[in-house]
Amino acid sequence: MFYKALNGVKVLEFGNLISAPFCAKILGDLGAEVIKIEEPEIGDTSRKQEPFLKDIPGTERSGLYQYVNMNKLGITLNLETTTGKKIFGELLKTADIFVENNPPKRMKELGLDYKSVKKINPRIIMTSITPFGQTGPYKDYKGGELVATHLGGVGYLSTREGDASKEPLKYPAHLFSFQAGLCAAGATLGYLYGQKITGEGTQIDVSEQESVIQNVNASIARYSYTGQISRRTDVLDLAPHHILPCKDGYIYASFVEEHQWRRFVEVMGHPDWADSELFANAQIRSQYWDALKPLMLEWTMEHTVEEIYRNSQEKGIPLGAVRNAAQVLEDKQMKAREFFVDIDRAKTGKLTFPGVPYRFSEIQREAPVAAPLLGQHNEEIYCKRMGYTRIDLDKLKEAGVI
Amino acid sequence: MDTAPLKGLRVVALTWVWAGPWMGAVLADMGAEVIKVETRQRLDAQRVVKLTKDSVEDINMGQFNFTNRGVKSCTLNLKQPEGKELFKKLVKVSDAVITNLSPRVLPGWGLDYPALKEIKPDLIMVTLPAFGSEGPDKDYVSYASTIEAVGGLNISFGYPNEPPVLSGTYPADPIGSIYGLVGFLAALNYRTETGKGQLVDVAQSEGVTSLIPEVIMEEVMNGRTRPRMGNRDEIMAPHACYLCKGEDKWVAIAVGNDVEWQAMCKVMGNPDWCKDEKFADQYNRWQNQDELNKLVGSWTKDFTNTEVMTMLQKAGVAAGSSLDIGELVRDPHVVKRGAIIQQNHPVGGKINVYRAPWKSALTAKNPPAPCLGQHNDYVFKTLLGMSDSEVARLSEEKVIY
Numbered sequence: 007m008f009y010k011a012l013n014g015v016k017v018l019e020f021g022n023l024i025s026a027p028f029c030a031k032i033l034g035d036l037g038a039e040v041i042k043i044e045e046p047e048i049g050d051t052s053r054k055q056e057p058f059l060k061d062i063p064g065t066e067r068s069g070l071y072q073y074v075n076m077n078k079l080g081i082t083l084n085l086e087t088t089t090g091k092k093i094f095g096e097l098l099k100t101a102d103i104f105v106e107n108n109p110p111k112r113m114k115e116l117g118l119d120y121k122s123v124k125k126i127n128p129r130i131i132m133t134s135i136t137p138f139g140q141t142g143p144y145k146d147y148k149g150g151e152l153v154a155t156h157l158g159g160v161g162y163l164s165t166r167e168g169d170a171s172k173e174p175l176k177y178p179a180h181l182f183s184f185q186a187g188l189c190a191a192g193a194t195l196g197y198l199y200g201q202k203i204t205g206e207g208t209q210i211d212v213s214e215q216e217s218v219i220q221n222v223n224a225s226i227a228r229y230s231y232t233g234q235i236s237r238r239t240d241v242l243d244l245a246p247h248h249i250l251p252c253k254d255g256y257i258y259a260s261f262v263e264e265h266q267w268r269r270f271v272e273v274m275g276h277p278d279w280a281d282s283e284l285f286a287n288a289q290i291r292s293q294y295w296d297a298l299k300p301l302m303l304e305w306t307m308e309h310t311v312e313e314i315y316r317n318s319q320e321k322g323i324p325l326g327a328v329r330n331a332a333q334v335l336e337d338k339q340m341k342a343r344e345f346f347v348d349i350d351r352a353k354t355g356k357l358t359f360p361g362v363p364y365r366f367s368e369i370q371r372e373a374p375v376a377a378p379l380l381g382q383h384n385e386e387i388y389c390k391r392m393g394y395t396r397i398d399l400d401k402l403k404e405a406g407v408i
Numbered sequence: 409m410d411t412a413p414l415k416g417l418r419v420v421a422l423t424w425v426w427a428g429p430w431m432g433a434v435l436a437d438m439g440a441e442v443i444k445v446e447t448r449q450r451l452d453a454q455r456v457v458k459l460t461k462d463s464v465e466d467i468n469m470g471q472f473n474f475t476n477r478g479v480k481s482c483t484l485n486l487k488q489p490e491g492k493e494l495f496k497k498l499v500k501v502s503d504a505v506i507t508n509l510s511p512r513v514l515p516g517w518g519l520d521y522p523a524l525k526e527i528k529p530d531l532i533m534v535t536l537p538a539f540g541s542e543g544p545d546k547d548y549v550s551y552a553s554t555i556e557a558v559g560g561l562n563i564s565f566g567y568p569n570e571p572p573v574l575s576g577t578y579p580a581d582p583i584g585s586i587y588g589l590v591g592f593l594a595a596l597n598y599r600t601e602t603g604k605g606q607l608v609d610v611a612q613s614e615g616v617t618s619l620i621p622e623v624i625m626e627e628v629m630n631g632r633t634r635p636r637m638g639n640r641d642e643i644m645a646p647h648a649c650y651l652c653k654g655e656d657k658w659v660a661i662a663v664g665n666d667v668e669w670q671a672m673c674k675v676m677g678n679p680d681w682c683k684d685e686k687f688a689d690q691y692n693r694w695q696n697q698d699e700l701n702k703l704v705g706s707w708t709k710d711f712t713n714t715e716v717m718t719m720l721q722k723a724g725v726a727a728g729s730s731l732d733i734g735e736l737v738r739d740p741h742v743v744k745r746g747a748i749i750q751q752n753h754p755v756g757g758k759i760n761v762y763r764a765p766w767k768s769a770l771t772a773k774n775p776p777a778p779c780l781g782q783h784n785d786y787v788f789k790t791l792l793g794m795s796d797s798e799v800a801r802l803s804e805e806k807v808i809y
Contacts, residue, residue: 011594013601036594056642057626057634069625139767144741148662148726152639152647156660157728159736161649163576165565170656173649174730176639177575178564184619185583186765192586193766195593196438200413200770202600208768216747216765221577222733223426226748227471229733230759236733237656238576247553249562249572256572258557319548326554328572331627331634334560334617342543345614358628360621363614364591365540367521368606369598 007077008362009369010037015198018101019043019078020085020094020118023052024180025135025214026107027074028187029194033103034077035362035374036195041097041387042075042378046082046408049380050075059354065380066353072377073359076349080378081387082408085116089407094118096392098126102201103194107135110145120209129207133194135186139213149214151180158182158218163225167248168238186217245292246299249328252306256328257314259302261288269321273314274305344371351376384408412439412772417596418502420445420495421479424452426552426578427536427612428508429475430585431592435506436478437764439772443480443502443787445495446780448809449487455780468755468779477751477761478774480783483809486517490807495519496527497792504596506588508536511546521607530605532595534588540611550612552578559616564623566636583619584612645693646672648701649730650708652716658730659713661704661720666690671723676707751776784808 015038019030027042027050034040044050052071059067084090098104104123106113113119113134120132134140137149144157155161155176165175190212197208225236247260261267264287271280279285279301284294291298306314311327318325329337335346335358343365350356365371388394388408402408414435421432421444429452432442446452454472456465482498485491496519499505505524507514514520521533535541538550539558553574556562561580562572591608599605617624626634641647641662649658663669666689673682681687681703686696693700708716713729720727731739737748737760748762753776761776788794788808802808 009594011598015597032590036590057622057629059629061630069629070622073621073625138741139745141767142741142744144721147721147728148724149728150662150664150726152641152649152660152662153726153728156649156658156730157739159731159733160577161660162658162730162732165573166576167574168576172567173639173651174658175565175567175573177579178561178634178636179620179622181561181579181619185579185586188583188586188590188619189765192434192589192593193438193764193768195590195597197413197768197770199593199596199600200411202597203413204411206411206770208770211767213745213747213765213767215741216745216762219736219742219747219762220430220582220765221579222736222762223471223474223582224577225733226737226760226762227474229737230474230761231469231756233734239656247574249557249574251571256557256563258553258562258574260551260553262551319545322549324549324551324554326550326557328557328562329560330563331560331623331632334558334624335627337558339539339543339545339548340611340614340617343540343611343614345611345617357625360618360624361614363587363611363618364594365609366591366595366598366606367608368604 007037008035008371008374009366010372011366011369012036012038015039015103016101017041017103017105018097020104020106020108022050022107024074024183025187025190026105027052028184029133029135029190030105031074031077032188032191033194038103040078042078042080043083043094044080044380046084046381046406069357072351072354072357075377076359076374078378079383079387080381081384082381084407085118087405087407089402089405091117093392093407095126098123098130101127101130103131103133103198105133105190105194110136110140124207129201129205131194131197131201131207131210133190133210133212135190135212135214137214139216140211151183152176154214154218155182158215159222159225160218163222163236163238165238167241170239174238182218183214186212186214189217241292243292244288245295246302250302250306252314253308253310255311255330257306257311258326258328260324264288266323270318270323270325273317273321273323277301277305347374349374349376352379381408412770415439415772417441418443419504419506420498420502422505422507422509422514424508425454426475426581427584427588428506429454429472430582431506431588432479433475433477434585434589434764436774437772441480442478443482443498443783444476444778445482445484445498447483447485448780449485466755473753473756473759473777474761476777478772479778480786481778481781482784482787483781485807485809486519488807490802492517492519494788494792494807496524498787499524499531500527501791502528504532504534504592506534506592508584510549511535511537511541525605530599530603532592532599532605532608534592534608534610536584536588536610536612538611539613541609552580555580555613556616559613560623561616561620564620564634564636567638568636570636572636580612580616583615584610587615640697643690643694645690645697646700646704650701650705652708652711652713654712657713659708659716660728660730662726664726668725669693672720672725675719675723675725679707753777755779
């Protein structure tokens with residue numbers, strides 16, 4: 007955990023890949039006890055996903071898996087078996103929260119849909135994250151990062167000043183799967199509070215498509231008022247509003263307010279062309295962007311990312327450095343806030359991971375716990391807590407239950 | 409019993425633009441009473457957005473109406489001493505303050521957490537600065553795109569062998585919102601156990617970085633920045649967008665294994681090229697995906713994206729139309745789920761607003777976003793017990809303004 011905010015809260019996770027495991031990670035980060043259930047022998051699919059330490063794949067070598075599953079206990083359990091179901095039922099009885107991201111059909115087949123789960127534990131909060139939610143015509147459709155991006159309306163708008171001849175562009179990595187997991191955690195915490203006050207449980211039906219939709223703010227407003235359809239090829243009435251190359255990388259430059267542009271002209275050392283009427287305001291600069299761009303590049307290419315970023319920010323200009331991963335890891339602001347954390351783990355040794363973006367004034371920050379090895383806490387949970395013997399454990403393993 | 413979980417909780421919102429307001433709207437969805445304190449002195453930038461060159465500016469007709477659903481609005485000039493006092497009185501009868509104003513603003517007004525804590529000892533306060541409220545760059549200014557760039561999103565965002573690109577929709581804002589929500593609710597749960605309130609400080613840039621761990625771990629584990637790879641996945645192929653019938657109409661297809669690939673071949677009518685050993689297994693398909701994508705595209709172009717999506721999904725293959733905003737609003741699934749609903753805003757008219765991305769039986773039913781100062785009477789007279797004449801005087805003196 008990072009912060010002991012949710013002392014005594016018990017979470018059961020039957021998740022795979024990103025959305026549900028990330029939701030449960032956030033609860034674990036905040037001090038809840040999370041028990042993650044993985045399929046025996048195979049484990050979470052994210053164990054097979056890049057990046058791997060030194061590019062060597064292996065069940066315990068994925069950086070993605072280790073990040074998404076820190077601050078959890080890990081057990082293996084086969085929910086297709088009768089004994090597996092029984093054990094799961096016992097775990098469920100003592101849980102406050104159950105997080106999962108399986109197809110609704112599969113959950114029903116396993117007897118783990120909300121109706122059945124509620125019978126075992128009426129006060130449970132069941133957070134189900136699926137590509138399209140538990141209801142509606144697409145509920146059994148397959149999703150994933152790329153498909154959700156497009157059915158949620160963001161894909162069509164990506165990327166800004168896009169080229170109509172090129173395919174719309176996916177965001178890097180699994181941004182929107184993570185965002186869905188984040189939203190699920192937010193919702194779960196709200197209903198956890200309700201559970202504490204009223205003792206009531208609920209199912210939270212989180213849709214990855216809807217999580218993407220929350221990002222299309224500007225275009226939905228424009229459509230509602232004017233009926234106009236935003237496109238990725240639209241030219242904004244605003245320039246510069248671009249990523250521009252410079253001597254050793256890229257910067258993001260945008261000047262929504264004119265005083266920002268005037269101060270940036272100072273940063274550039276007042277080139278003559280900046281006084282031209284062609285560049286008098288953002289709208290005109292947008293019209294003459296083809297003429298302005300090479301003039302700006304002439305200057306940016308002679309300066310470093312850091313110089314331009316720092317000098318602009320010192321003057322209150324919201325210009326950004328396009329940081330690469332190494333620079334993010336070295337960013338002095340993130341370092342000052344101790345955002346990154348080192349975690350020592352069997353098999354991969356000590357590695358640096360992103361931490362959490364929040365700080366609490368009344369709760370001391372603690373060191374996070376490494377993601378579990380496959381089945382690492384079987385003995386702890388099955389023997390110490392549930393009373394199975396070591397011999398039982400062996401038999402359960404032989405029977406393919408754990 | 410249908411009770412939204414945060415019913416009875418009062419939150420004061422000093423929010424503007426997107427990240428702060430969206431957090432308020434989501435809290436209102438969960439049943440909290442969210443009172444936005446704003447002023448004509450400096451309007452929320454989203455109230456005054458001009459949508460087109462020819463459109464009339466109206467302070468009640470901006471993007472504001474999409475991110476402030478269900479909240480109440482009162483006006484108060486916090487630069488005035490009496491404005492500050494009224495604000496403090498409001499805080500005293502509330503549970504929390506949320507804000508995404510620049511970190512310099514509230515200390516300048518004498519309304520930062522230490523000051524407000526004196527009035528309301530168990531107050532929870534959430535701040536959403538771009539880079540955090542402490543540290544050497546705490547005063548750096550930003551738009552969502554600044555945060556995305558500095559957080560490490562853009563460097564790996566683009567077509568292969570081309571420069572990085574800007575995002576089209578500014579996800580840093582809603583990400584910051586929901587991290588604020590998470591921090592707030594964690595503090596709220598903590599308060600029910602301990603009775604203690606606290607300050608929760610969320611750095612939006614760290615929020616972005618925390619959602620792209622692959623990019624960071626690639627550097628940590630292998631010493632390199634993840635390359636820009638367009639729509640490619642690391643394992644799957646096909647994994648791209650394909651042109652369909654119509655103008656700028658695309659369908660996204662993601663094939664995860666051989667079973668799905670065989671199903672897709674069948675849907676395409678098993679053309680000869682499907683049998684080519686270049687596409688025989690996932691490894692080969694991935695290696696030869698440029699050629700594969702051209703061939704798949706030669707099939708999709710004769711159908712609408714909806715037709716391709718429906719055919720493939722029926723066969724168990726992940727596919728989805730690239731919906732434009734009009735199609736999204738009308739999408740049968742979106743409509744059935746009520747993910748986007750039509751609200752009748754007193755000034756904005758019929759508008760399509762999106763709700764929080766989850767459903768629960770225990771959800772509040774809320775009105776549209778408020779007009780500026782719409783709830784002044786409720787806040788100042790009902791909640792704070794002020795007389796008509798006092799409110800009139802303070803309005804006259806531009807305190808309630």
